[in-house]
Amino acid sequence: MKYKISELFFSDAVIFVEGITEETLINYYLEKHQKLSNHYISVFNINGAHGKLYLPLAKN
Numbered sequence: 001m002k003y004k005i006s007e008l009f010f011s012d013a014v015i016f017v018e019g020i021t022e023e024t025l026i027n028y029y030l031e032k033h034q035k036l037s038n039h040y041i042s043v044f045n046i047n048g049a050h051g052k053l054y055l056p057l058a059k060n
Contacts, residue, residue: 008057011042018048 008014017023023045030036030043046054 005057007042010040012039013041015041015043016046016051016054017043018046018051020045 015026017026023043026043030041044054
C-alpha cells in the first residue's frame with residue numbers, strides 16, 4: 001500500500017478491502033457500474049490489517 005498513498009490525494013473516493021478477492025470483485029463492479037466508472041475511486045488492499053489504522057489517512 002505504501003506505493004499507492006499518493007492516490008489518496010487525487011481520488012474521489014477510497015475503498016479499503018481485506019483481501020485480493022474483495023479487491024478484484026470491487027474493481028469489477030466499479031468498472032461495470034455506469035455512474036461509478038465516471039469517478040476516480042481507489043481500492044486499497046490492506047491484507048487483513050485492522051482498517052482503523054488507515055482511518056486517519058482517509059478522513060481528510
